[in-house]
Amino acid sequence: MRKISLLLLVVLTTSYGCALFKKKKPAAKPATAQSGSNAASNINRPPAQGPKPYKEVITAKAKTDTGLFKLHKVDERFYFEIADSLLNRDILIVSRISKSAADVRASMLGYAGDQINDNVVRFEKGPSNRIFLRSVSFSERSQDTTGMYSSVLNSNLQPIVAAFDVKAYAQDSVKKSKGSVIDVTDYLNGDNDVFFFHAEVKKMLSLGGLQPDRSYIQEIRSFPMNIEIRTVKTYTRTPSPQMGMMGGSPGGPLTYELNSSMVLLPSKPMQARHFDPRVGYFATGYVDFDSNPQGVKRVSMITRWRLEPKDEDIERYKRGELVEPKKPIIFYIDPATPKKWVPYLVQGVNDWQVAFEKAGFKNAIIAKEAPKDKDWSIDDARHSAIVYKPSDIPNASGPHIHDPRTGEILETHINWYHNVMSLLRNWYLIQTAAVDPRAQKMKFDDELMGQLIRFVSSHEVGHTLGLRHNFGSSSTVPVEKLRDKQWVEANGHTPSIMDYARFNYVAQPEDKIGEKGLFPRIGDYDKWAIEWGYRWFPEYKTTAEEASGLNKWVISQLKNKRLWFGTESDPNDPRCQSEDLGDNAMVASSYGIKNLKRILPNLIQWTREPNEGYDNARSLYSEVVNQYSRYMGHVVKNVGGVYNTPKTVEEAGSVYQNVPYGKQKEAMNFLNAQLFATPSWLINKKLISQTGIDPVNMIRSVQSGTLSRLQNTNTINRLINAEALTGKDAYTVFNLFADLKSGIWSELGKHSSIDVYRRNLQKAYVENLSKLLEAPAPQSMGGMVFRPADPTASDVSSIARAHLINLRSDIKKAIPSFSGMSKYHLQDIDARIGTILNPK
Incomplete structure (x- = not known):
C-alpha cells in the first residue's frame, strides 16, 4: 500500500511512473579499490598474468552451482563461468533492499523490498584476455529508416563499467573455448552503481563511503535464467537537511542487506504496446529519432506480461473462444505464510481470471502453494511469488521486473508484510463499524480479516500486471448509488480495485448494505484495462500499426463513464483523489461524518481488551481524526480545481476544464x-x-x-x-x-x-x-x-x-x-x- 514518494518518482522514474534508473551516456570511469577493486581498475592496463589451466583455477575444492552462469566458490573467492553463447546478451540487474538499516528512512524509501536500482548490462570479450562489463541504455533508438541509425549509434557508445581478467577458459572435448571464468569477488565486495545503490538513492538515504571491513558477500545462487546475489553493505552516514526527519544518529554507520538479481532478457523481444494516458499502465520508454522527421519523439510502452494463445488455439482465439495461453501467469505463495491466510491470498490472485477472460484467455492467472521440493526456490526468477514478511511495517507492495526494451514483465514478488493487518483493521473499523457489527472490536474474526487480505492481494496483483492506481474511478459513481443496497452490492462502490477507495463509508446503518457493497472488488474498469493491455492482435504486425486501431477502440469504449481512468499524479483534478468516494465529495463526506459521529462515542467500548490500557482507544481516536481530515482534503481540492480528461485529436470536447462555480x-x-x-x-x-x-x-x-x-x-x-x-x-x-x-x-x-x-x-x-x-x-x-x-x-x-x-x-x-x-x-x-x- 505504501508507495514511492513523489520525490523518488521524479528522480527514478519515467514520465509515467515506471522505474528505469537509466544513465544517459555516463562517463566510463574506472572503479577505485573501494568501488570495485582491480576488476575495473584500469581497462587499458596489461593483465597481471595470462589465463591458467581450468583445473588450477576451479579446483577440486570448488563448490559449483549451475544455472545462467556456472557459479564457482573456491575458498572465499567467487567466479562466474560465462558461456560464449551468453556474451553480448542483454542482462537486467535489479537491486533491492532485503533488510533495511535500523533507525533511518528517507520519507517512504529505505524499507525492505524497496527497489534501489536497475541496469541492463552485457558481458563481452575484450583484448588481452579480458571480459568487459558494458552498461546498456535503451533511452535513444533509431532504425535504418531515415539514415539516423549510424548517427545515433555513434553518439551513444555504451560505457564499459568494469573489466575482468579471464582467469581460465572452459573448453569442450575438442579444446575449443566454450566459456570464460572471471573472478567477481572484489567487484561485488566493493561499491558500484551497477549492482548496488543508484547514486540518487544513496544521496536520499544520506549514505557515504562503503566500509569494506564491515561489508561482504553473503550468498550467490545461480538459476536457469537468473543469478541472485545477496550482500551486506555498511556505509558511513552523511549529514543532510533530511536527517532530522529520518531519525537516527548522524554519525553512526548504516548497514543494509541487499539483493541483486541478474535476469537474462529474452533473445526475441516481445512486441511492445504503446502507452495511452487514458488507460492506467506503468510504462517504460525511449527517445525515437525516426518517428518525427523534423525532431524527436518520446515513445512510451506499457509494462505487461507476454500472453499469447498456443499455436493450435490461434484460430479458436480469433473466433472469440476462450483459450489457455502458452505460458500462464503463476503466483506461488511463500511457504512461510501463515496457513490460515493462504486461501485468501490465492483467491486474491484468482479473482483476476474474470478480467483475463475479457481479453480472450482462460486460466491465464493462477495462484498455487509453493511446491515441497528442495530444488524449488522463491529466488528463482522463473517463479513469481507472494512473499510473506514477518515485519511490523503496515504495508504491502507489488513491484515487478520488466524488459526495458519492450515493457515485457518477466517476474514479480509481491511483498505482504504481517502488520498490514493492523492497517486493514483500522481502515475497516473507522470506515464501516457504523454499519458492520463485525468491525466493532480490536480483533477481527479470521473470515473478515481473510477477506480484507484477499482485497489487498488483488490490489497488489493488479500492480504486478502493470496497472497503476486509478484514483479517478470512484468519481464515476453517483453518491446516492452508494446507499442503494441492490445497486451497490451488484456493482461495487468503485469500478476499480486499483482505486484507493478502500471501503464504502457512505453507507448508512438504515441502508442494510452487506459485505458485497462495502468491499472493493475487480470492477468494470479493471476488466477493460486488462482487455486493452492483454488482448492479442495478430493482425497488427508492428506497434505503430496497432496504436491506430487501439485508439479507435479506446474512443468507443470510453463512452462508458465507468471505464474512465484518473491518474494518481494530478494535484489539481478533484476527481482524482485517494481514499474518496462518489461524484460529489461534499455529499459523500457528509455521510462519512455522520458515521464517524456514530463511531467516536463507542471507541472505549470497542477497543477494550483485558489487562490493557487505553493505547488502542488513543490510536483509533487519532484514526477518526485522520479520516475526518481526509474528508476535508477531498472537499478542498474542488476549490481552484481543474478537470483533466486526456483525449486524442479524434475526440471531441475539452481536455482541461475548471471546476464549475x-x-x-x-x-x-x-x-x-x-x-x-x-x-x-x-x-x-x-x-x-x-x-x-x-x-x-x-x-x-x-x-x-x-x-x-x-x-x-x-x-x-x-x-x-x-x-x-x-x-x-x-x-x-x-x-x-x-x-x-x-x-x-x-x-x-x-x-x-x-x-x-x-x-x-x-x-x-x-x-x-x-x-x-x-x-x-x-x-x-x-x-x-x-x-x-x-x-x-x-x-x-x-x-x-x-x-x-x-x-x-x-x-x-x-x-x-x-x-x-x-x-x-x-x-x-x-x-x-x-x-x-x-x-x-
Missing part, C-alpha cells in the same frame, strides 16, 4: 459549516480523559492544514487564470476570500465571544496571508533544490495585501465591542497585521 461554492459552504465552525463533536471528553489527546492542537491541526491549501499561491493563481479565461462564470479569488472571511471572521459582525479554537484558526489565517507577501526561499529535498511558486510574481500578493488591509480595518472597528480574551486576541491580530504590512 456551483461546485466550488458548495465546497466552501461545506468547509465553513463542517470545519471552520468548530467541529465540537470531535471533542469527546471521556476519550480525552482516558487517552490524553490534546483537543486544541487536534482541531488546530486539521483546520490549519486545510486552510493552508486554500490560501496557497498555486490555488489562488488557478482562480486568477480561471477568471481570465471564463470571466463572470468563474469562481474567483474574490469569491474565495469573501467566503473565507464570512466563515472564519463571523464574530466580528456578531460581536460574539471568540473561543480558543476560533482564535487559533484566525491566527493561522493571518499567518498564511503573510506568506503571500514575499517570495519564498529555495527549498532542498533529496539533494535537489527547487523554488516554490512565487506569489509576488503575480496578482496573488496584491490581493493578499488588500485583503489584510480591509481585514485590519474591520478588526479595529470591532475591538471596542469585545472584552477579555477575545479582545486581547483581536488586538494581537491587529498588531500582527501591522507588522506584516509594515515590516521594520
